[in-house]
Each structure stands twice: as structure tokens, then as C-alpha cells.
Amino acid sequence: MKIAVIGTGYVGLVSGTCFAETGNTVTCVDIDQAKIERLVQGEITIYEPGLEKMFLKNLRDCRLKFTTDLKSGIQGAQIVFLALPTPSGEDGSADLKYVLGVADQLGYLLEDYKVIVDKSTVPVGTADKVRAAIAKHAKVEFDVVSNPEFLREGVAVEDFMKPDRVVIGASSDRAKKVMGDLYAPFVRQGNPVIYMDEKSAELTKYAANSFLATKISFMNEIAQLCERLGADVDMVRRGIGSDKRIGKRFLFPGIGYGGSCFPKDVQALIKSSEEVNYDFQILKSVERVNEIQKTHLIPKIEAHFNHDLKGKHFALWGLAFKPNTDDIREAPALYIIQSLLNSGATISAYDPEAMNNVKVLLGDSVKYSMNPYETLKGADALIIATEWSEFRIPDFEKIEQILKNKVIFDGRNLYSRDDLKEFGIEYYSIGR
Numbered sequence: 283m284k285i286a287v288i289g290t291g292y293v294g295l296v297s298g299t300c301f302a303e304t305g306n307t308v309t310c311v312d313i314d315q316a317k318i319e320r321l322v323q324g325e326i327t328i329y330e331p332g333l334e335k336m337f338l339k340n341l342r343d344c345r346l347k348f349t350t351d352l353k354s355g356i357q358g359a360q361i362v363f364l365a366l367p368t369p370s371g372e373d374g375s376a377d378l379k380y381v382l383g384v385a386d387q388l389g390y391l392l393e394d395y396k397v398i399v400d401k402s403t404v405p406v407g408t409a410d411k412v413r414a415a416i417a418k419h420a421k422v423e424f425d426v427v428s429n430p431e432f433l434r435e436g437v438a439v440e441d442f443m444k445p446d447r448v449v450i451g452a453s454s455d456r457a458k459k460v461m462g463d464l465y466a467p468f469v470r471q472g473n474p475v476i477y478m479d480e481k482s483a484e485l486t487k488y489a490a491n492s493f494l495a496t497k498i499s500f501m502n503e504i505a506q507l508c509e510r511l512g513a514d515v516d517m518v519r520r521g522i523g524s525d526k527r528i529g530k531r532f533l534f535p536g537i538g539y540g541g542s543c544f545p546k547d548v549q550a551l552i553k554s555s556e557e558v559n560y561d562f563q564i565l566k567s568v569e570r571v572n573e574i575q576k577t578h579l580i581p582k583i584e585a586h587f588n589h590d591l592k593g594k595h596f597a598l599w600g601l602a603f604k605p606n607t608d609d610i611r612e613a614p615a616l617y618i619i620q621s622l623l624n625s626g627a628t629i630s631a632y633d634p635e636a637m638n639n640v641k642v643l644l645g646d647s648v649k650y651s652m653n654p655y656e657t658l659k660g661a662d663a664l665i666i667a668t669e670w671s672e673f674r675i676p677d678f679e680k681i682e683q684i685l686k687n688k689v690i691f692d693g694r695n696l697y698s699r700d701d702l703k704e705f706g707i708e709y710y711s712i713g714r
């Protein structure tokens with residue numbers, strides 16, 4: 283099939299590459315000229331395990347193309363995916379200007395029947411708005427489908443190639459058939475393609491992200507309780523996770539959920555609810571709990587240093603909002619950095635992939651190190667904000683030798699308290 287993907291960010295580039303991998307010819311379109319130039323030259327623009335190899339192979343085989351020109355990009359395509367940003371607007375609702383802007387242009391450009399697919403996360407009713415925007419100028423038939431994306435950054439290729447399910451919100455049989463054919467290779471293991479109406483598909487995406495965010499905030503509150511009652515959240519997590527109705531996954535307490543989606547999608551669903559006069563109480567609490575959790579390590583650090591952080595120097599391991607990505611959008615590490623800098627402390631940070639992005643954002647207000655141990659020189663404490671694998675079994679002797687003060691504040695519960703006691707390192711973690 284011939285496919286166009288409009289918006290070549292995390293979702294657009296991963297979807298485009300994976301669709302090319304199954305034999306389709308894909309043109310990815312973006313307004314960012316520099317990004318498209320890099321991609322045309324074979325330079326990958328995001329860090330995502332497994333993506334570069336697949337991208338280079340499909341680029342070489344001419345199944346994957348890139349352009350900034352929307353008109354030529356959609357030429358001959360049967361399906362046009364919209365993988366455009368839907369950031370939070372000023373009032374927290376999803377800003378549809380990118381999606382509707384492109385829909386408007388498509389109205390002028392369509393020359394033959396196409397299926398236009400909302401891949402972006404969009405509020406209920408957006409498919410109707412996209413349809414109306416295109417219809418204003420379109421002279422040919424077209425269908426609009428909602429096909430939300432559930433991939434996770436860091437495992438995006440794996441999630442896309444083997445999705446737990448594919449949700450297709452469509453009212454036209456013609457569009458359903460086209461979408462079913464496209465996704466057939468991705469659901470060979472028997473995972474379902476679930477067809478539904480467009481509105482249900484749109485809400486499914488928000489419900490999924492909001493439910494997962496709720497699980498995290500719930501566990502973060504259990505962790506708060508554990509700290510006050512002397513229980514161990516790791517034990518409680520294992521104890522409840524073995525119940526199949528609860529499940530083992532997504533029960534890890536920490537320093538709050540971050541990333542480009544949970545925070546904005548929780549906010550957008552609260553806002554959508556308000557618009558239909560519904561007060562989504564659980565979600566409001568989920569958001570409040572997360573706000574507190576993002577800087578949960580700070581009071582522990584302050585108490586340890588007698589509430590005087592001025593002149594203190596901290597080593598920080600991990601900047602990305604989670605491991606295996608260079609994405610720092612809403613990363614808890616950024617909130618920790620801001621709070622420490624405000625208190626007059628200084629920071630040396632290390633992250634395997636995300637340092638360049640932080641440099642662009644924060645410049646020289648933080649010192650960047652080439653390896654984790656370099657951050658420790660002269661540091662009053664080590665703080666861990668992201669659970670990269672390489673931090674899981676570090677050389678504790680080396681840490682103990684280099685750190686000025688032998689103390690670790692761990693926002694991801696990576697280590698055993700007993701092990702650290704043996705090395706003479708004081709250890710603070712979450713809910714233990």
C-alpha cells in the first residue's frame with residue numbers, strides 16, 4: 283500500500299518506519315525542514331531501540347521517503363496518517379490547531395479517495411471536526427478514521443510491531459477494510475483489531491493513559507503510607523501484583539509519571555469532562571498526587587542536610603523521563619534540578635541519551651559528565667531520577683570512595699537497602 287504520515291516525530295517516524303517494514307511505501311511529511319534533511323540523509327532524529335536499523339534498511343530500499351511538501355507527500359497514498367502534536371492548550375484541553383490545520387490543507391489537496399487517520403491523541407469528537415475541516419474544500423470522497431496509538435517510548439518499535447491490540451474507530455466499511463488490510467501483518471499473533479465507532483476509539487486512548495496514570499498515583503500514595511507506617515512498598519507491590527485481577531505491571535512507585543503524554547492526557551480528559559459538566563474526581567486526585575510526587579525526594583534531601591542546601595553539590599543520574607529514551611518532556615529530573623538550583627545547590631548530571639536535550643533547555647546551569655562516576659567528584663550526595671539499566675548494578679565501592687558524603691537518594695528504588703548498608707552508604711528511597 284502507499285501511505286503518507288504527516289508529522290514525523292516519535293509516533294510518525296516509528297509508525298512510518300514500521301509500516302515500511304511490512305512492505306508498504308511510506309512518505310513521511312514534516313514542516314521541520316532541518317529534521318527532514320537529516321532523515322533524507324539517513325540520520326535518525328530520535329533515540330529509540332531498534333529503530334535506526336529498520337529505518338536505514340527501508341530508506342535504502344526506497345520504501346521510506348521524507349518530504350516537507352504535503353502535496354507531493356500524499357500523492358497516490360491510500361491512507362494519510364495524522365501524527366501531529368496535540369499539546370495542552372492554556373486551559374489544559376488538547377490544542378487541535380496542528381491537526382485541524384493540516385485537515386484544512388488536505389481539503390484543497392485531495393485528488394482521489396483516501397482514508398484520513400487520526401493517529402494523534404485527540405478528544406472525543408475530533409474525527410467529526412477533521413471530517414468537517416476537510417469537507418469544506420474537498421471535491422472527492424474520503425473517510426476519516428480514529429486509530430489511536432498505544433506505543434511506549436523506549437520500546438516503541440516492539441510495541442508497534444506487536445501491539446496488544448489495534449483500535450480502529452470507523453463508520454465506513456470501505457475504510458475498515460483498508461485499515462484491516464494494513465494492520466493484518468501486525469496482529470498475526472492473534473492480538474485483536476477492535477473495531478468501534480470513532481468517539482469510542484478516541485475515548486479509549488484517554489481512558490487507557492488515564493487508567494495507567496491512576497495506577498501509578500495510587501502506588502505512589504501507598505508508598506507515602508509505607509513511609510509513615512514502616513511498611514515496604516516493594517513487598518506490598520509484589521503482594522498485590524500477584525493477584526491476576528491487579529497484574530504485576532505499572533505498579534512501580536517513584537518520582538511521579540512524566541513524559542509527553544500522561545500529564546497532558548490526564549489534564550485533557552479532566553477538561554473534556556468539565557465541558558460536559560462532569561467532575562472527574564479520581565483524575566483530579568491522580569494529577570495532584572503526581573505533582574507532589576515529582577519532588578518527593580526534595581524534603582528528604584532537605585531534612586538530611588538540615589534544611590540548608592546552599593553551596594551543596596549533587597550528582598544526578600538520569601535525566602530522561604524514563605529509560606531507553608532521550609525524551610525529557612515533563613521529566614521528573616527537571617523538577618528536581620529546578621528545586622535544587624533554587625535552593626542554591628549545584629548539580630553534575632549524567633544520562634546516557636538525554637544530556638543534549640537538557641543542554642538545549644538548561645544550558646550551563648547544570649554540569650554534564652561523560653560517565654556516571656565523574657558526576658560523583660566532590661558531590662554531597664547522589665540522586666537517581668531515571669532507572670537506566672547501567673545504574674542498576676553500579677560499583678558501590680567506587681561510589682563510596684568518590685562521594686564526599688556517603689548518601690544516595692533513589693527516586694526509582696534500584697538498590698537493596700542491606701547492600702548499601704554493607705558499603706556504609708546512607709540510602710533513601712521511595713516507600714521503604
Ligand SMILES: NC(=O)C1=CN([C@@H]2O[C@H](COP(=O)(O)OP(=O)(O)OC[C@H]3O[C@@H](n4cnc5c(N)ncnc54)[C@H](O)[C@@H]3O)[C@@H](O)[C@H]2O)C=CC1
Pocket residue numbers: 288289290291292293294311312313314317365366367368380383384401402403404431432433434435542543
Ligand atoms: N510520543 C509518544 O510516545 C506517543 C504520542 N502519542 C500522540 O501522538 C501525537 C504526536 O506525538 P509525538 O509523535 O510524540 O509528537 P512530536 O512532537 O514528537 O512530533 C510531532 C511532529 O509533527 C510535526 N508537525 C507539526 N506541525 C506540522 C504540520 N503542519 N505538518 C507536518 N508536520 C508537522 C512537528 O515538526 C513534529 O516533528 C500526539 O497527539 C501524542 O499525544 C500517542 C502515543 C504515543
Ligand SMILES: O=C(O)[C@H]1O[C@H](OP(=O)(O)OP(=O)(O)OC[C@H]2O[C@@H](n3ccc(=O)[nH]c3=O)[C@H](O)[C@@H]2O)[C@H](O)[C@@H](O)[C@@H]1O
Pocket residue numbers: 403431432433434435436491494498531532533534535536537538539540541542543544603604
Ligand atoms: O500516549 C502515549 O504517549 C503513551 O504514554 C505511555 O507511554 P510512555 O509515556 O512512553 O511511557 P510509560 O512507560 O507509560 O511511562 C510513563 C511514565 O510513568 C512512569 N511510571 C511507569 C510505570 C510505573 O510502574 N511507574 C511509573 O512511575 C514512568 O517513569 C514515566 O515517567 C503509555 O504507556 C503508552 O501506552 C502511550 O501510548
